[in-house]
Amino acid sequence: MDETVAEFIKRTILKIPMTKMMTVLKAWDFLSENQLQTVNFRKRKESLAQDLVLLCKENGVSLNDAALLDIICEDIDLSDMEQFKSSFKKILQRALKNVTVTFRDAEENAIWIRIAWGTQYRKPNQYKPAYVMYYSQTPYAFISSSQLRSNTPLLCQALTIASKHHQIVKMDLRSRYLDSLKAIVFKQYNQNFETHNSATPLQERRLGLDINMDSRIIHENRIEKDRVQRVTQEIFGDYSQPRLEFAQYKLETKFKSDLNGGILAEREEPLRCLVKFSSPHLLEALKSLAPAGIADAPLSPLLTCIPSKGMNYFKIKDK
């Protein structure tokens, strides 16, 4: 038997937490009941793994069997949500004596966490909690900005440690709609859920226009209109956009002007300026700009990159 297979099995077994060991081995069903009974599961993991590998060699384990073991490890949830919860709670309670932490299981591999913050000397304020939605199988968590913002660094630290990561990075992506944030972050927004007959010719699919083809009305710029429709569809797709309310651009760039001279053009330091777009549904609004004749197509990539980059807060500096 190949030594590489033995090594692979040993490493796979070492990854399994002791609490799950029996479950996994039974599900694998490669070692018999008798064989498992001969193993001392109270040993140190290193030597336990070696014993198990020896038994596997006796049974003539193949690469296929090893691969099967790997799949079973993935299948049985090894991320151990319970461990995360207790670790998270402990970290917060050690830092702040007064804090209320509550968990609620959401969908598959996701939990809601509610945290009410207090201080060393005051009871937690139940009216200004922070909420977190954590997806254990992904490196993402969604945090609602609590009004007691000074606790956010502690919250981030607790999340990082409890989920066994090295650091946490704040994405420049904010919205009131959790589903939209999920769609953008997990790249699920470009799925078309409506039954859409994409065989209909372009002329019949006009965004936002009344398809009332009175023959006494003639559209002179049909070619241009079709081009705009096509470009818009290429950029935004046929699907409905995730819902965001803002896009903010912080500019720190030197002033550029077509006219020569002028006071602002002579400034050496960059001009600081904030541009904010707001809308009940920003991406749908941007999608309808060119077809409505309000802007040229294609739109600036600064606007169209929002879902693909997963950002709606930008800092722009001169290169």
Next chain:
Amino acid sequence: MSVLRPQDQLPGLNAATILLVGTDDALLQQLADAMLKEDCASTLKVHLAQSLPLPSNVNRPRIDLIVFVVNLHSKYSLQNVEESLHHVDATFFLGKVGFLATGAGQDNHCSIHRNTVLRLAHTYRSPLFFCDLEVEGFRATMAQRLVRMLQICAGHVPGVSALNLLSLMRSSENPFLEDV
């Protein structure tokens, strides 16, 4: 044909054609629909264009009236109209051109000042209408006016020409603007 001329073609029998030029496609379409609802002895045709010049390889009837639609909420729409005006022959401005400014009702959305369009219309010696095309009632009234004006410009109203109408409308203009 990159410049529109009023007498380039022979008129069609009983035909009256208006050209609406503007970036707000949806509003133009609605205005066109409203105009076509009007009872009118002439055969009406409405051409909608984003901008001028028009595509040259197309057969189109003689255009009797051009209305440039400016959306006061959008500097882009004004810019578009200003550039399109270069493609219209001077003789059109003898009563066969009008300007329509929409969106004045929502003052906080306006990025173009009233005076800008007033000055534009004055420069081109053409009438200016203010009408919020988004409001159905105003749009219907405006459509009626435009249909009557179109009939005159097409020569279907005996005794009144486009130039007559222009002079009639000019006398009620704001005296301030004579100096501008």
